[in-house]
Amino acid sequence: MSNVYQTVVRQFDRAADRMGLDASIRKILAEPMNEVVIHFPVKMDDGRIEMFSGYRVQHNDVLGPFKGGLRFHPSVDIDEVRALATWMTWKSAIVDIPFGGAKGGIQCDPILYSDQELEHITRRFAFSLGANIGPEYDIPAPDVNTNAQTMAWILDTYLSTLPPGERHRSVHVVTGKPVEAGGSLGRDKATGQGVVFCIERWAQDRTVDLSKATYFVQGFGNVGSWTAKLLKPFGASLVAVEDHTGAIANADGIDPEELAAYVEETCGIAGFPKAAPIDHESFLRTKADMFIPAALENQLTAETAPWLDARVKVVAEGANGPTDLDGDRILGEKGIDLLPDILCNAGGVVVSYFEWLQNKRSEFWDLEEVDGKLRKRIMGGYDRVREAADEYDVNWRTAAYIVALKRLARLYKRRGIFP
Numbered sequence: 001m002s003n004v005y006q007t008v009v010r011q012f013d014r015a016a017d018r019m020g021l022d023a024s025i026r027k028i029l030a031e032p033m034n035e036v037v038i039h040f041p042v043k044m045d046d047g048r049i050e051m052f053s054g055y056r057v058q059h060n061d062v063l064g065p066f067k068g069g070l071r072f073h074p075s076v077d078i079d080e081v082r083a084l085a086t087w088m089t090w091k092s093a094i095v096d097i098p099f100g101g102a103k104g105g106i107q108c109d110p111i112l113y114s115d116q117e118l119e120h121i122t123r124r125f126a127f128s129l130g131a132n133i134g135p136e137y138d139i140p141a142p143d144v145n146t147n148a149q150t151m152a153w154i155l156d157t158y159l160s161t162l163p164p165g166e167r168h169r170s171v172h173v174v175t176g177k178p179v180e181a182g183g184s185l186g187r188d189k190a191t192g193q194g195v196v197f198c199i200e201r202w203a204q205d206r207t208v209d210l211s212k213a214t215y216f217v218q219g220f221g222n223v224g225s226w227t228a229k230l231l232k233p234f235g236a237s238l239v240a241v242e243d244h245t246g247a248i249a250n251a252d253g254i255d256p257e258e259l260a261a262y263v264e265e266t267c268g269i270a271g272f273p274k275a276a277p278i279d280h281e282s283f284l285r286t287k288a289d290m291f292i293p294a295a296l297e298n299q300l301t302a303e304t305a306p307w308l309d310a311r312v313k314v315v316a317e318g319a320n321g322p323t324d325l326d327g328d329r330i331l332g333e334k335g336i337d338l339l340p341d342i343l344c345n346a347g348g349v350v351v352s353y354f355e356w357l358q359n360k361r362s363e364f365w366d367l368e369e370v371d372g373k374l375r376k377r378i379m380g381g382y383d384r385v386r387e388a389a390d391e392y393d394v395n396w397r398t399a400a401y402i403v404a405l406k407r408l409a410r411l412y413k414r415r416g417i418f419p
């Protein structure tokens with residue numbers, strides 16, 4: 001069992017023990033419902049055939065259709081996808097949307113392929129998934145190294161396999177689509193927007209003045225860059241950033257818009273002229289008020305969590321699983337607040353739900369409506385998690401699990417187990 005899946009299992013056990021979760025429901029939720037593994041061939045630009053491994057794990061669908069992203073990354077394997085699918089079930093339950101949890105991906109490094117090859121890889125995977133996805137069954141979305149274009153290819157491939165009369169009513173088979181292909185306004189920035197709503201609420205709670213706050217971000221893809229751009233109007237200052245190309249710092253502040261424009265051109269933050277390069281340890285030792293990990297799993301561990309400076313007041317998890325169990329313990333000992341992933345980064349799946357609803361009803365909402373409804377969902381989730389943390393006297397990660405598990409347990413109790 002990989003590190004990251006072990007983390008999920010232990011997080012789950014901890015919350016289930018603390019809340020006294022019913023033993024049968026505990027057994028059911030401890031394992032994913034379905035696991036699809038597909039090995040498929042793709043013809044490369046030079047005519048060679050390469051084999052790829054694709055995954056879709058469907059953890060639970062008792063609250064609604066399976067829902068979750070697809071990522072393209074060398075680290076994708078069955079255990080990672082299991083962990084990510086399980087987190088999706090908790091995430092939707094916390095923000096009270098009618099979805100279950102799933103996740104998938106392809107084990108590959110997209111940098112190695114041309115746009116045409118990526119299109120072929122994506123389309124062939126979508127075709128191979130076949131009836132394992134569907135608008136009322138399992139609905140993929142973007143994740144690490146996938147985006148609206150990826151979703152458009154999946155949409156087109158999926159619809160092409162249907163009889164003509166069924167195509168228009170199946171557009172909600174994926175979310176995170178380009179706006180012109182049935183996507184929702186505000187979906188692109190949604191995860192970052194959710195992180196910022198969470199931080200806003202936390203700052204109110206802790207009477208932190210965001211206009212004087214400093215922060216550092218790990219990852220400057222969709223989540224990291226949108227979080228930084230949306231924090232700018234609050235006056236918070238971005239003082240260090242790290243991504244797969246390196247880390248940079250500037251105590252006077254880095255402009256998120258300028259950095260995003262630079263990354264758009266160069267595909268990474270390395271060499272950004274208005275900041276100095278630093279190493280990984282110095283990055284994690286940045287003296288700032290807030291840390292926003294928005295990249296991959298297992299970044300704050302027994303080794304690295306002690307590096308966080310005494311000034312850090314909160315870790316707001318834009319990524320899924322950036323802190324392992326030792327990391328959690330160390331944050332607690334240091335008195336650092338935690339906005340856990342399954343609450344903090346739920347904005348993406350919330351606006352996916354709005355996109356799915358708009359498609360089903362043939363509606364198109366304006367941005368104010370999307371943002372207003374997202375704010376309510378995130379703030380509602382935040383309040384429920386805070387209450388559970390007080391009631392059970394646990395850290396916010398365990399509290400978030402308790403909120404999710406209670407919702408699932410209530411439903412299982414009503415429905416019972418077939419036969």
Ligand code: GLU
Pocket residue numbers: 067068069070139140141142143144175176320345346348349350352
């Ligand atoms: N990949 C995102 C996540 O981890 C969004 C999932 C979705 O919109 O279905 O939450």
